[in-house]
Amino acid sequence: MTTVGILGGGQLARMLALSGAPLGLRFLVMDNTADACAGQFVPMVVGDYRDETALAEFASRIDVATFDFENVPADSAEWLAQRVPVFPNPRALAVAQDRLAEKTLFRELGIGVPAFAAIDTRADLDAALAVIGAPSILKTRRLGYDGKGQFRIRTLADADAAWVALSGNTHGLILEAFVPFERELSVVAARGRDGEFRAWPLTENWHEHGILSASLAPAHVAPALAAHALDYARRVGEALDYVGVFALELFLRDGELLANEMAPRVHNSGHWTIEGSETSQFQNHLRAVLGLPLGDTRMLGHACMLNWIGDLPDANVVLNEPGGHWHDYGKAPRDGRKVGHATVRADSAEQLASALQRVGIALGREAQVAPAIQALR
Numbered sequence: 001m002t003t004v005g006i007l008g009g010g011q012l013a014r015m016l017a018l019s020g021a022p023l024g025l026r027f028l029v030m031d032n033t034a035d036a037c038a039g040q041f042v043p044m045v046v047g048d049y050r051d052e053t054a055l056a057e058f059a060s061r062i063d064v065a066t067f068d069f070e071n072v073p074a075d076s077a078e079w080l081a082q083r084v085p086v087f088p089n090p091r092a093l094a095v096a097q098d099r100l101a102e103k104t105l106f107r108e109l110g111i112g113v114p115a116f117a118a119i120d121t122r123a124d125l126d127a128a129l130a131v132i133g134a135p136s137i138l139k140t141r142r143l144g145y146d147g148k149g150q151f152r153i154r155t156l157a158d159a160d161a162a163w164v165a166l167s168g169n170t171h172g173l174i175l176e177a178f179v180p181f182e183r184e185l186s187v188v189a190a191r192g193r194d195g196e197f198r199a200w201p202l203t204e205n206w207h208e209h210g211i212l213s214a215s216l217a218p219a220h221v222a223p224a225l226a227a228h229a230l231d232y233a234r235r236v237g238e239a240l241d242y243v244g245v246f247a248l249e250l251f252l253r254d255g256e257l258l259a260n261e262m263a264p265r266v267h268n269s270g271h272w273t274i275e276g277s278e279t280s281q282f283q284n285h286l287r288a289v290l291g292l293p294l295g296d297t298r299m300l301g302h303a304c305m306l307n308w309i310g311d312l313p314d315a316n317v318v319l320n321e322p323g324g325h326w327h328d329y330g331k332a333p334r335d336g337r338k339v340g341h342a343t344v345r346a347d348s349a350e351q352l353a354s355a356l357q358r359v360g361i362a363l364g365r366e367a368q369v370a371p372a373i374q375a376l377r
């Protein structure tokens with residue numbers, strides 16, 4: 001009996017455990033909050049990731065460790081890796097935790113990136129703004145997610161306010177050129193212990209207030225562009241000797257792909273793979289981590305995922321759709337919190353657009369479904 005340990009006990013851990021059950025796996029999650037939603041049906045160690053006593057208990061009860069949360073301290077990941085196999089490896093995690101390190105790696109690999117510069121002092125900011133200009137975005141190098149830890153510099157006069165807002169951050173900052181992108185895309189890919197690489201079809205994403213709102217797959221782009229994006233992901237996976245699933249977020253601007261960031265874990269823009277592809281991202285992550293053969297990533301029709309942020313709408317509207325699937329993460333409602341998602345799948349783009357239209361109208365969420373419908377038509 002193999003027990004997979006997951007650092008972080010949120011919805012990603014929950015969906016990993018659900019998809020691992022048919023493989024006969026057991027799970028143990030570690031989280032610093034006792035009400036982490038995976039803990040509703042997965043045994044849990046509650047403790048701070050820096051607490052060696054809690055980590056030691058976690059390590060003693062598992063055969064292999066992985067993450068649902070990328071901001072686990074690098075030292076804790078290293079400590080764990082000396083005791084049990086950890087995938088992805090701590091170096092890959094460390095690179096993905098640091099916006100400067102990941103953008104530097106992308107550039108070294110020949111992957112397009114927005115202009116960027118490391119910022120440690122106010123003088124650095126002025127020097128970088130003189131080159132990159134405005135509009136641009138000042139971001140914390142670490143611990144930013146869902147648009148948090150960012151300040152938009154619309155004109156050079158915003159530099160003071162940006163500095164005041166973020167300079168208290170002890171891990172340093174990065175200034176990036178603002179990309180007036182036409183579309184946001186992501187590659188979700190899996191890499192096995194033997195280096196086998198598989199990616200799901202390219203996904204198009206839309207955000208609301210910096211949080212993912214909807215994902216549509218396959219993205220309606222030229223095959224050459226999709227192949228290009230998948231090749232970028234392959235390069236990143238190889239460079240980091242990555243094992244498991246990761247996501248590469250890209251901007252499309254004037255036919256050119258620019259990498260924004262990578263997530264060293266299963267990703268929200270890959271939730272549609274549960275019902276929309278032969279093998280889900282969760283199943284393939286576990287297969288990769290355990291050294292099992294990776295599953296086929298081909299799509300079953302067209303799929304759109306709608307994120308539920310803050311609270312859940314009426315499930316019956318989605319459950320009434322022939323291709324409708326509901327995911328309630330078992331979390332208390334709270335502003336800005338991801339509490340669930342729905343995936344709507346259909347055989348054709350036109351059928352999916354019609355289903356989304358019905359769902360959007362019935363739930364009063366026309367604005368959330370509109371961009372996907374437009375992309376489908």
Ligand code: AMP
Pocket residue numbers: 114137144145146147148176177178179180181184207210249260261
């Ligand atoms: P991030 O936390 O880096 O994923 O950023 C969250 C969202 O902010 C992205 O999905 C984009 O919509 C937007 N964003 C981040 N960086 C840039 C950029 N350099 N140019 C334009 N938009 C950006």
